[in-house]
Amino acid sequence: MHKTKPKLFKIRSANNAKKYGVAVVSLKELIKKGCHLLKVSSIGVQICLYEDGTVVTEDYFLNLPDNTELVLLSEGESWNDGFVYEINQVLGWDRHTELLINAARTLLSDEHSPKRRKILGDLLRNLKDSSEVESRAEDKDWFKGIDVRFKTKSAYMKYNCESRIRGYLKEVDGQTKVISNAKTKTEYKKVVEMLAEKLKAVRNNGTYFDRSEKDLHKLCTEEGWFSCQGAFDVNECPFLHSINPYGNRESRILFSTWNLDHVIEKKRTVIPTLVEALQKKKSSEINLDYFFKLLFTRENLKLVHIVCHKKGAHELHCDPRKIYKRVKK
Known part of the structure; x- marks a missing residue:
């Protein structure tokens, strides 16, 4: 007479991570052996998959592969997801x-x-988090590859943000080379100089990454956690991306892939609009504050995880009512 070959399983209880190996030919035998190993009553017992909580029936049992991980549930117990556990x-x-x-x-x-x-x-x-410490002496690993002049994490993160913002100014300045009209070029240079002075006055907005700053001026918590603000066309990140570059060196490096994205695009929209405006008016008639906010401030910048950074055209335009200074009547 043909004898059914036993199936091998790993079984555990819902409140203990220790697993036991069992070899059984039926669900009934599995419950019997499981209750014995785990020292529980067989009254009201159920067996479910460790992975997702699916209850094992007699028919389902026949299709289970060897070494499936199972959970024995006593009466009244439940199981949703092994990974969640x-x-x-x-x-x-x-x-x-x-x-x-x-x-x-x-x-x-x-x-x-x-x-x-x-x-x-x-x-x-x-x-592997060491965000609670701030100095180079306390977390030497975090500072590997960073210039010795930086003694604290906040000082370096501030510099990091300043570098990004200064990069935006460099792009604005670079547009000067491609302006062919001499008069427009002269006025454009004046605007760039004024923007540079204005940016210098606010310390290049480096406070955005500095956790030691007041909440009004930073994009992170006091502990250093940053949250993705979502793509330019949404109100929040659907993936709940977050990172603490203050925590460890790896997170600091990964944070460099996050973008300070311009909602109204810098290259495609803001800079071309500025050039066009100066073809019609003098630099003194341009609403410098408006362009400054669009280029360098949180009013037009969103911190986004690389996954949420949409590289296609945003197709958003500058407000024509704000491009020039208002003339007092």
Whole structure:
């Protein structure tokens, strides 16, 4: 008589991570052995998939592959998602302990799903966090590759933002070379000089990345967390992207891929509009504050994760009512 070959499973309870290997030929035998191993009553017991909580029936049992991970649920217990359970376990511990980091590494080493590996990788990176310290002496690894003149994280992050903003001014200045009309070029140079002075007065808006600044002037929390503000045409990030470049060196480097994106585009719209305006009027008649805000301030800049940065044309225009100074009657 043909004997049914046993199936191999890994089984655990809903409140204990320890797993047991069992070899059984039926769901009934699985429940019996599971209850014995886990020392629970068989009354009202159910078996479900560890991965997503699907309840195992007799028919479903027949199609399960070997080494499927299962959870034995006592009467009244429920199970939604194994990965959610592991994350809850991880987040329930002190995030600054080696135990927590090792747990995340263990989960990552056993995980085969690309999506979940990505989530665990991000989690592990953020667990290795030293955002509470500020000086070079306290976190030498964070400062690797950074000029020795920077003694604190905030000082470097401020410089980082200033560099980006100064880069925008350089692009504005670069337009001078392609203006053919001599008169327009002269007026344009004057505007660039005035914008440079105005930018210098506000310290190149480096405060946007400086966590030591007041909330009004920065884009991050006191701890240094930045949140993606979403693409230019949405009110918020649908993916809830966030990063703390103050936490560790890897996060600091990754933050360089985030963009301070111009809602009304700098190259396609703002600069060409400025040039066109100077073809009609003198630099003294241009609304300098309006162009300054569009080019260098949060009024027209959004901090966005690279995934949310849309590179296509925004097709937004400058407000014609604000291009020139208002003439007092």
